[in-house]
Amino acid sequence: MSGxxxxxxxxxxxxxxxxxxxxxxxxxxxxxxDGSCRTRVTRHDGRVLVNQLSAEHAE
Ligand SMILES: [Zn+2]
Incomplete structure (x- = not known):
């Protein structure tokens, strides 16, 4: 991996x-x-491929 x-x-x-x-x-x-986690993946051209927030205590 480079970066x-x-x-x-x-x-x-x-x-x-x-x-x-x-x-x-x-x-x-x-x-x-609180156990929630955020994941975001942004491609080099600026496009957001993944943008999610998962809350373990949701619902
Ligand atoms: Zn790239």
């Missing part, structure tokens, strides 16, 4: 995992304290 990665974990449930590829594609994955 850069940013990973952060505060140790209590909050996790950020962001990847930026050399071509410009970006992939972010954030998990929050």
């Amino acid at each position: 850069s990665r940013y990973h952060e974990d505060d140790g209590s449930g909050m996790v950020c995992d962001d990847v930026r590829y050399d071509c410009g594609c970006r992939e972010i994955s954030h998990q929050f304290h």
Whole structure:
């Protein structure tokens, strides 16, 4: 894999995992304290391929 990665974990449930590829594609994955997580994938041309927020406690 080529690109850069940013990973952060505060140790209590909050996790950020962001990847930026050399071509410009970006992939972010954030998990929050309440268990919900957000995923977003943006292609190098700016098109958003995935943009979802899943809440574990929904419903
Ligand atoms: Zn790309």
